[in-house]
Amino acid sequence: MVTNKTKIGFIGTGVMGKSMILNLIHAGYSISIHTRTKQKAEELINNGATWRNSVAELSQSAEVIITMVGYPSDVEAVYFGENGILENAKPGTYVIDMTTSSPSLAIDIFNQAHHKGIYALDAPVSGGDVGARNGTLAIMAGGDQQTFDTILPIFEVVGHNILLQGNAGAGQHTKLANQITIASNMIGVCEAILYAKKAGLDPERVLKSITTGAAGSWSLSNLGPRMIQGDYAPGFYVKHFIKDMTIALESAEEMELTTPGLSLSLELYKELAENGENDSGTQALIKLFSS
Structure with missing residues (x-):
């Protein structure tokens, strides 16, 4: 069960991610963050986020991992490989990719996560910087119902029109x-x-x-x-x-x-x-x- 005691790791602190992280912090969640340039995360660190030096370090310490990066190649880089999320997250961890990315990549992440006992959702958003700042993003999820229901309290902090659209890839x-x-x-x-x-x-x-x-x-x-x-x-x-x-x-x-x-x-x-x-x-x- 997700509560505001759940440890969330967030990768990507750009225009959208930054506001989403601040809303989660204000809701009382413990947030660890990582992005390629630490300097860009200073405001979040000053607001209570904990910096992690790598994707692997963040993945080992979080119960829920959210990614909001730029391109499908960035998604691949943070999820796959020796230093990626799927090799370092513990079984039972929830991973949610909120990047707009490829449906086939979302299915690949879901399948590889499933083999490792990790629960995955693709959950891209719409609403721009205004929606991210106000916590009113539309969230379109793909995955299984139980995982969606578990993560819903987190989604409700950053969005308001939140729907499970179908199996993995449906959100994308x-x-x-x-x-x-x-x-x-x-x-x-x-x-x-x-x-x-x-x-x-x-x-x-x-x-x-x-x-x-x-x-x-x-x-x-x-x-x-x-x-x-x-x-x-x-x-x-x-x-x-x-x-x-x-x-x-x-x-x-x-x-x-x-x-x-x-x-x-x-x-x-x-x-x-x-x-x-x-x-x-x-x-x-x-x-x-x-x-």
Whole structure:
């Protein structure tokens, strides 16, 4: 049974992970952390998190291990190999990958964990920096019901729309569906704002009307104002959105599914990255339309 006495290890302290860790600390959990650059974790250490020098050290001391890293290659690096999670975690440990990653990799982690008596979930999230900060992330899980039920109290600290979507990999497939939806929507948000400007309207006033109607979306409400204000600070990096869309497109192709909206959005975001916007927030897409 998970309580706030449960020892949690958290790997990855970026934009999303940092806020999730702070929420868990504030909820009374004992948190150990590791990331590639200790300096980036100083604020968390000052707030009560315990630093671990390696993935292996963290894995040996935690009862629940959460990972929130960048790319599938990073997921592989922290889970597999002599110094990885699965070789160092004790039997009975729960491992939860909350990175947006490959469904097939999630299944591989689940199977290898199962052979070692370790319980695994893939549980990517949606909601951006705002959702992570406010503890309102949507959490899409894949795995077995018993493991999900055990981990639910932890999920309820960092999220509010929390669903088990099916077996291992189902969480990742759900997140990819989420990213496919956002991909085309971001193009529409950019075009709507520029249309309003060209029509001589106040785009902020236009947003007040259209965010509450049929056009409403998280991107329109949260990223639209940032576009108008010229605020391109990353709540979610362009480079990570490109990674997500690439995984989604590859997965769709494996299922022989055509996704023209996704393909167009990926093409535009790659162009944006080539223009030096890799580390900008996804709302920087409007720069392509404004040039």
